[in-house]
Amino acid sequence: MEINRVSPERVANEHYELIIIGSGFGSTFFLNEAVKHLSGRALVIEWGDHYPWATQVRERRNSDIPHASTYENLGDKPWNMTIALGGGMNCWFSQALRLHPKDFHMKTLYGVSNDWPVDYEALEPYYCQAETIMSISGDPAMASILPRSMPFPQPPHKGTTVDEMMKAIMPDRHFIVPTGRASVANDQRGVCCANATCYQCPVNAKFTAENGFPTLFAHPKVDVCVRSEVKSLDYQGDTITAAVFESNGRQYKVHGDMFVLGANAIQAPAILLRSDIVYGETALNLHEQIGADVEVYLDNLASMNGSTISTGLNYHFYDGDFRSERSASIVTFENRWPHGLRPEPDKWHHLLPLSIVSEDLPSLNNRVTVDPGSGQAVVHHAGPSEYGRKGLDYVIDNLDELLAGIPVESVHFRRWRATESHLQGTLRMGVNGDGSVIGHSLLHHQKRNLVVVGSASFPTCSPSNPSLTVAALSIRAAELLYGKGALA
Numbered sequence: 001m002e003i004n005r006v007s008p009e010r011v012a013n014e015h016y017e018l019i020i021i022g023s024g025f026g027s028t029f030f031l032n033e034a035v036k037h038l039s040g041r042a043l044v045i046e047w048g049d050h051y052p053w054a055t056q057v058r059e060r061r062n063s064d065i066p067h068a069s070t071y072e073n074l075g076d077k078p079w080n081m082t083i084a085l086g087g088g089m090n091c092w093f094s095q096a097l098r099l100h101p102k103d104f105h106m107k108t109l110y111g112v113s114n115d116w117p118v119d120y121e122a123l124e125p126y127y128c129q130a131e132t133i134m135s136i137s138g139d140p141a142m143a144s145i146l147p148r149s150m151p152f153p154q155p156p157h158k159g160t161t162v163d164e165m166m167k168a169i170m171p172d173r174h175f176i177v178p179t180g181r182a183s184v185a186n187d188q189r190g191v192c193c194a195n196a197t198c199y200q201c202p203v204n205a206k207f208t209a210e211n212g213f214p215t216l217f218a219h220p221k222v223d224v225c226v227r228s229e230v231k232s233l234d235y236q237g238d239t240i241t242a243a244v245f246e247s248n249g250r251q252y253k254v255h256g257d258m259f260v261l262g263a264n265a266i267q268a269p270a271i272l273l274r275s276d277i278v279y280g281e282t283a284l285n286l287h288e289q290i291g292a293d294v295e296v297y298l299d300n301l302a303s304m305n306g307s308t309i310s311t312g313l314n315y316h317f318y319d320g321d322f323r324s325e326r327s328a329s330i331v332t333f334e335n336r337w338p339h340g341l342r343p344e345p346d347k348w349h350h351l352l353p354l355s356i357v358s359e360d361l362p363s364l365n366n367r368v369t370v371d372p373g374s375g376q377a378v379v380h381h382a383g384p385s386e387y388g389r390k391g392l393d394y395v396i397d398n399l400d401e402l403l404a405g406i407p408v409e410s411v412h413f414r415r416w417r418a419t420e421s422h423l424q425g426t427l428r429m430g431v432n433g434d435g436s437v438i439g440h441s442l443l444h445h446q447k448r449n450l451v452v453v454g455s456a457s458f459p460t461c462s463p464s465n466p467s468l469t470v471a472a473l474s475i476r477a478a479e480l481l482y483g484k485g486a487l488a
């Protein structure tokens, strides 16, 4: 991937029409839409370096900056991300789920958490656009619960024998997983061959910034300043005027008309705290899903024969009135063996690994602060809510409901997962005055030229993976701000 690399010295004290902080999902999908409408230039300021795919595979790492060195963690839970050009598009596993229509109305329907200021219908065309850019492969039958106005760009992966049985038993609850792991090769990507090291895909099958946006960072209107950490924003009244960043131990300042804050959900609030821009629940509500792994030994049934690492997605425990008391859960039917294969002769593949993922509740106690001495982001997280654990426990206790139609020899609980690698919620969207920080178009409530993109914007958790929604929200925000002339 070519990039228009510029040095910090060259951009220092310059003025850009658009300044984008970070280059992950939120930032890049925003830039890709915004650049069509710019008359001036855009600058991307990225903390990490450009770490090309080939280097990542060779060195077996996504970045030379260990992510845990970028914040201090006062809790037990790890928080994973990539600090490099492309952010989470480097390391993600490419599970590309839409949220469920009911996920957007948790307060109204179930009396818990928050409502989103957008709904599924408003986001649906943008989900389609994001899926097209990522060339998502998916199961057309999913439209029965997640309505869609366009077919998936790629056909679904081949499910396992168990998936075929489950689809016959639960045709409107069991689907082949939607994913950016290609089922069909294109100019940029190979076909997924299910070898299960997706954080560094050796055959370049999953969607990444490099294969999905091969020319964006070399666009004639885009400059990219890597190895530059944004520390704070300057403002006058309701207007952001400049970004202050550090590179190689030196501080620089660059001015702009419009600012997009797309650092991750730990760093973005830290930047606002260091800038003394605190409005609503800034830096509070850090959350993500909670999960557990279970293995099912199948009774004389060979499976593990799908065409990608996770093949089945089951919505049996996803939605219902129970969400007023316990969390929704999604169950992924795996085609990989995180706990090894079965040891018995001829039974290695008589196996069904399951990942159970449940939503958690955002809490004001789980938050980001900054160290007063060093200015580093500090994460405080006291653990999952009782609501979250109740839903997860319910699924584990009631798996026989789900597995009733397949031959089960035994079920084995394997582990609570420490993290789902989805940081969310520290600058949540909502209606001005309800504690939220940004509105439905991702514009900050108080600063008129500041857009916050990325999973920091999530007002609730949902059991579904976040990144497709991050991408869809960014495309919508850029279109509302530029394409429809809202800023004029």
Ligand SMILES: Cc1cc2nc3c(=O)[nH]c(=O)nc-3n(C[C@H](O)[C@H](O)[C@H](O)COP(=O)(O)OP(=O)(O)OC[C@H]3O[C@@H](n4cnc5c(N)ncnc54)[C@H](O)[C@@H]3O)c2cc1C
Residues within 6 Å of the ligand: 021, 022, 023, 024, 025, 026, 027, 045, 046, 047, 048, 080, 081, 082, 083, 084, 085, 086, 087, 088, 089, 091, 092, 093, 094, 095, 096, 097, 199, 228, 229, 230, 231, 262, 263, 264, 265, 267, 268, 271, 421, 422, 423, 453, 454, 455, 456, 465, 466, 467, 468, 470
């Ligand atoms: C191992 C792993 C697997 C995952 N798998 C999936 C999956 O299968 N499906 C899914 O939906 N999600 C997955 N995720 C989550 C996904 O990566 C995130 O949801 C997504 O990246 C969030 O987008 P974002 O724009 O908020 O942040 P990011 O994509 O993390 O982007 C933030 C960017 O900001 C940069 N940055 C941070 N601070 C600064 C600063 N101060 N100055 C300048 N730049 C800065 C970072 O380097 C990065 O480029 C996975 C995550 C991990 C770690």
Ligand code: SF4
Residues within 6 Å of the ligand: 181, 182, 191, 192, 193, 194, 195, 196, 197, 198, 199, 200, 201, 202, 203, 204, 205, 206, 308, 309
């Ligand atoms: S399963 Fe293998 S081929 Fe498919 S995306 Fe993951 S690493 Fe790449």
